[in-house]
Amino acid sequence: MPLYQHMPMWALHPDVDVLRRLETLLTNSVLFVTFLAWSSGSALTEPNAIAFRAIVKGLLIGLCEMCRTEFIPDFGALVDARVALFGTGEPVSSAPLALQYWAEDWAHHSRRQPFDVARVRFPVQFRPLVRMLAAMARTRDGCTRPILTAAAGSTRAHSS
Numbered sequence: 001m002p003l004y005q006h007m008p009m010w011a012l013h014p015d016v017d018v019l020r021r022l023e024t025l026l027t028n029s030v031l032f033v034t035f036l037a038w039s040s041g042s043a044l045t046e047p048n049a050i051a052f053r054a055i056v057k058g059l060l061i062g063l064c065e066m067c068r069t070e071f072i073p074d075f076g077a078l079v080d081a082r083v084a085l086f087g088t089g090e091p092v093s094s095a096p097l098a099l100q101y102w103a104e105d106w107a108h109h110s111r112r113q114p115f116d117v118a119r120v121r122f123p124v125q126f127r128p129l130v131r132m133l134a135a136m137a138r139t140r141d142g143c144t145r146p147i148l149t150a151a152a153g154s155t156r157a158h159s160s
Contacts, residue, residue: 008066019077026084050093069113087135
């Protein structure tokens, strides 16, 4: 097995716990939380969380493309990382990424695997699906209608 296939397995190992570390970075780091940067006197004066969040989004999508989501040992950590990515922080930085996900990434089966796994587990475990959908439906003003409307049209087009 090539090295690039071993890397996701190592990253997902419980001792490394990369998904929990990403969640912590997304919720408690001055790179992703502008309020923390301003209140701590950080040198980061211009909010650029969208660029950092885009990198983490690419990392999470790449992880789901490299290994099947249903085989990730801690699916809850993956859900928590996705909720932290799309559902926390300033809506001005997380809403465009969510809209991009619905518009472009949803069409690819490997990129929507976390939703598929949560959907299959829904009757027994309803919380992961509800949490991911709520996080992905945010917009700048907190209203969920524009993103949900755009996503519904996109989902109907790709599911048939």
